[in-house]
Amino acid sequence: MAAKKVLITGAAGNIGTELRARLKERYTLRLLDRRPIPEPQGQALVCDLGDLGGLEAACAGMDAVVHLAGNPGNSALWEVLMEDNIKGTYNLFEAARRQGVKRVVFASTNHVTGYYEREGIYTTPEMQERPDSLYGVSKAFGEDLGRFYVDEHGMGVICLRIGSFQPEEAVKQRRGDRILSTWLSPRDCAQLVWRGIEAEEVKFGIFYGISGNKRAYWEIENACRLLGYAPEDDAERFA
Numbered sequence: 001m002a003a004k005k006v007l008i009t010g011a012a013g014n015i016g017t018e019l020r021a022r023l024k025e026r027y028t029l030r031l032l033d034r035r036p037i038p039e040p041q042g043q044a045l046v047c048d049l050g051d052l053g054g055l056e057a058a059c060a061g062m063d064a065v066v067h068l069a070g071n072p073g074n075s076a077l078w079e080v081l082m083e084d085n086i087k088g089t090y091n092l093f094e095a096a097r098r099q100g101v102k103r104v105v106f107a108s109t110n111h112v113t114g115y116y117e118r119e120g121i122y123t124t125p126e127m128q129e130r131p132d133s134l135y136g137v138s139k140a141f142g143e144d145l146g147r148f149y150v151d152e153h154g155m156g157v158i159c160l161r162i163g164s165f166q167p168e169e170a171v172k173q174r175r176g177d178r179i180l181s182t183w184l185s186p187r188d189c190a191q192l193v194w195r196g197i198e199a200e201e202v203k204f205g206i207f208y209g210i211s212g213n214k215r216a217y218w219e220i221e222n223a224c225r226l227l228g229y230a231p232e233d234d235a236e237r238f239a
Contacts, residue, residue, distance in 0.1 A: 003028045006197065007058055007101075009092065010068030011044070012037045015107065015165055015189060019066065022190035027197075032058050033069065049088025055095035064103040064197045067092050070142075074111060074135045085138035093149050103156040105196040106146050110161050110182065110208065110218065111136035117217065124219040125161075125206040143206060150204040157203075158196035158227075163210040163218065165189055171238040181215040185233035188212075195227040202226050211235060 004027050010016045011031035020031055020042065029042030032055075037044045047054035049069055059065060069092070071084040089106075096104055114132025116123040131137045146157035163182035164170075171179055184192075188211045196207075205226055208218035212231030223229040 004063040004197065005030065005061055007032060007062045007065045008068065009033070009049075009058075009065065010070065010107075011040070013068060013072075015162070016068050018186040019068075019190055019193060022187065023194060026194055030058065030062065049084060049091055052091045052095055055091050056098055059095045059099040059101050062096075062099065062101050064105065065092065065096050065101055066105045066107075066193055066197070068107045070107075070138075071135070072109075074133050076135055078134050081134055081138040085135070086141055089138075089142045089145060093145055093155075097149060097153050097155065101155070103158070103197060103200070104146065104149075105158045105160065105193055106142055108143050108159045108161045108206070109136060109139045110163050112140045112143065112161055113218075120217075122217050122219070123208075125208060125222055147204055156200060158199070159204075159206045160192055160196065160209040161206065161218070162189075163208065165209075168238070171235050174238075177215075177239075180235040180239055181210075181213055181217050183211050183213055183233070183235040184209050185211045188231045188233050191232070192223065192227070192229055195223075195229055199227045 006027040007030045009032045012033035031037050031040050031042050031044045034048045111132050113123050113130050115130035129140045143159045149155045150157050163184045164179045165184045207223040208220050211233040214236040
């Protein structure tokens with residue numbers, strides 16, 4: 001069977017760099033970023049999220065899109081978030097729909113429910129959104145938009161609420177212990193993404209993107225049950 005064709009947006013970023021290296025043997029990759037991608041493992045395109053036509057061209061012929069691109073700043077200005085995370089996310093979903101892409105894995109954020117963490121409340125994916133920032137609001141929009149594209153257009157959408165994506169050294173040299181609860185290792189991130197691509201029977205789902213951390217205060221049971229996620233790492237070994 002031929003390898004699936006997967007577009008990764010934001011492929012020059014930290015997560016994108018790890019994913020393209022870890023998924024290149026599993027999929028035929030097409031890589032997109034707003035800036036040139038150094039040493040790409042696959043076809044590389046330069047395109048801004050504001051360019052709907054360029055995104056359509058990037059989505060053409062793809063089986064799935066992993067949408068990482070956007071502004072990750074938790075204190076970013078609303079005007080910036082509007083362009084990158086609201087309009088840009090809409091453009092990506094619409095381009096994928098127009099080109100017949102069946103599946104999108106959307107990089108959301110734990111900040112969609114950040115106020116639960118502030119209040120020390122253990123959080124599960126089905127709980128009401130409680131963004132702790134406008135950045136969290138912008139990613140909540142992306143999750144809701146994905147739900148709409150599933151119901152209205154029959155796409156499959158997996159939303160991953162990414163925790164603290166960091167290499168092991170960042171956990172070992174941590175300045176505080178939050179990362180012991182929120183860490184997502186690069187290899188567990190790659191596994192979550194490819195399982196999200198492959199779990200075609202799951203038409204829509206929201207999953208916390210963290211490793212199997214003993215101190216976790218976000219539930220990952222549904223990712224294990226529905227996606228088959230089996231985390232290999234636990235930040236506790238660096239405690």
